[in-house]
Amino acid sequence: MPAGSLRMPFVSSALALALLALALLALATGAIAAPPAADETPVQAATRFARAFEKQDFATVRALFAPGAFVSRVALAQSGEPSIHRYSAEDWTADAERNHVFLQDTRLEILDSSTETLEAGAVVSMRYRFSGRAGKRSFVSNGIDTYHLIRIGGGWRVLQYGYIERVDFSETSRR
16 A cells, blocks of 8 residues: 555545534634524524624524515605615625615614514514714614515525615714
C-alpha cells in the first residue's frame, strides 16, 4: 500500500469537518439564514421577518420569502396622494440591503398584531413604529405590515409582504 493512501481519508475527513464548522459558524453569525422552522407559528414567522429587517439581517429575510414572492408598499404622504409600489421579493430585498446601511439606531416596536389561519395559509397583520436616524435626520415610520404566509416544507414562508406607512423626518439636534 502506498504511504500516501492512508493520509487521504484523514485529509478528506479533516476538510469535511472544517467545512462543516465554517457552515455552522456562518449559520450562527447570520451569514447563512436558518430555514423556516416547522414548529413556528405564522405570527412567530412574521415577527422573525420583522426583527431580521430591523437588524438588517437580509439573509434571514430572503430565507423567509417563498419562491415567487412579491412585496407591495403604500407610502402615505403628509399631503396629496399616496404612492404605490410593487416589487419582486428579490428586488425589494436587494434595494433594502443597499439603502438601509445608511440607517442608524433603528428600533422596531410592534404595537399589536392579528392572525387569521387556514390549514396551509395565514395572514398576519402588525401595526408598528419603526424609528432611527438617516444621516442627520431622525425618522419615525408608523404603519401596518401584512404578511400572507403559506406552508412550504413544513415551515411558514412569506408569499406576499405588503406594508402601508407614513414616514416623518426631523432634523437631529447637535450636541
